[in-house]
Amino acid sequence: MAGIYLHIPFCKKACHYCNFHFSTQTNHIQAFVDALIKEITLQKSYLNEPIETIYFGGGTPSLLNELQLKKIINALYTHFEIAPVIECTLEVNPDDLKSSNVVAWKQLGINRLSIGIQSFQASALAWMNRAHTVEQSHHAIQIAKKAGIDNISIDLIYGTPTLSDEELIADLDWIEKYQIKHVSCYALTVEDKTALKKLIEKKQLEEVDPEQQARQFELLSSRLKKIGLEHYEISNFAVPGFRSKHNSNYWSGVPYLGLGPSAHSFNEISRQWNIANNALYIQSINKGQVLFEIESLTTSMRYNEYMMTSLRRIEGFDLEYIQAKFGDKILEHCLLTVESMRSKNYFVKTSKGHTLNSEAKFLADGIASDFFILTTSQLL
Ligand code: SF4
DSSP: OOOEEEEEOOOOOOOOOOOOOOOOOOGGHHHHHHHHHHHHTTTTTTTOOOOOEEEESOOOOSSSOHHHHHHHHHHHHHHOOOEEEEEEEEEEEEOOOOOHHHHHHHTTTTTTEEEEEESOOOOHHHTTOOOOHHHHHHHHHHHHHHHTTTOOHHHOOOOOOTOOHHHHHHHHHHHHHHSSEEEEEOOOOOTSHHHHHHHHHHSOOOOOHHHHHHHHHHHHHHHHHHTTTTTEEETTEEEEESSOOHHHHTTTTOOEEEESTTEEEEEEEEEEOOOOOOHHHHHHTTOOOOOOOEEOOOHHHHHHHHHHHHTTTTTEEEHHHHHHHHHHHHHHHHHHHHTTGGGGGOOOEEESSSEEOOHHHTTTTHHHHHHSOGGGGGGG
């Protein structure tokens, strides 16, 4: 089985913290959609397995109209073998969600909505420079539920300097009230080349406080678990049966094809990423060429990536898998690394290997880097 990711690189407004690839020049959407459909035909041989997940991400995929979405989905069904039952996710911003849209999306086979709520607090939305209002967030969830879409994920951002613990608790109250099945929670990060970084440097916005972020992570993690959502990945919580299949497949090393500017693809032996420039993307596709960079994945790169993703997941890492995929030397290195951290009590044993305890989860990326190797020859 495999997955397809489609990157829709347009947004109405630039959020201060965002470092994804997008443009606010929405007058180019139709030219982009035409190019995307051509890319589908150009890339039809990349995957040799049936597709079980399709994910429209961005950017803001909900800026596409019904006809544009329909043409893209039809092209996917024409050129790929799509499994009879699939998970098909559309990322939507609350201000785009209307009753008529949801009905059309359902008819097109979209069965999961990922709504970019981020916060139910007006001050936090203003701080982030989001395009939507709190009222639109409530309205969006109510419309989606009324239309019978049960598989709803919402994104939340915590650790924004203006967000108090009480406000975060109020956000979590809404999640409980709406019985949301999946929540992705991200700590606000200050990325290079973002408006946020510049505004902080000019002292026009407050700095992020790591202690507040750690405290709010703990707060939301314990509350979401209490209301029945499983903390299945460091940033993701789901009611049993509602994990994101698409993202879970990424983390398990399932192949995927990324379409659109900046989209990444992976086929177990290499990773490639399309050019992150809308105009050049459209131009090259119209000439029948996909512009991308590619890197071959060495054993050490694949092992490092496995450690990074597995330590973020509830299941942790699997020692038999490490031995089978990466060999005895890497297994030995992995076990020695666990031993070297014994005094820190980060790990909990599982039937297959080890996972991080809930306090250590917040440190997962740093802990994973202690397992990394540069080359397999360093272990000989
Ligand atoms: S809507 Fe999403 S992709 Fe667009 S600017 Fe905001 S965070 Fe970035």
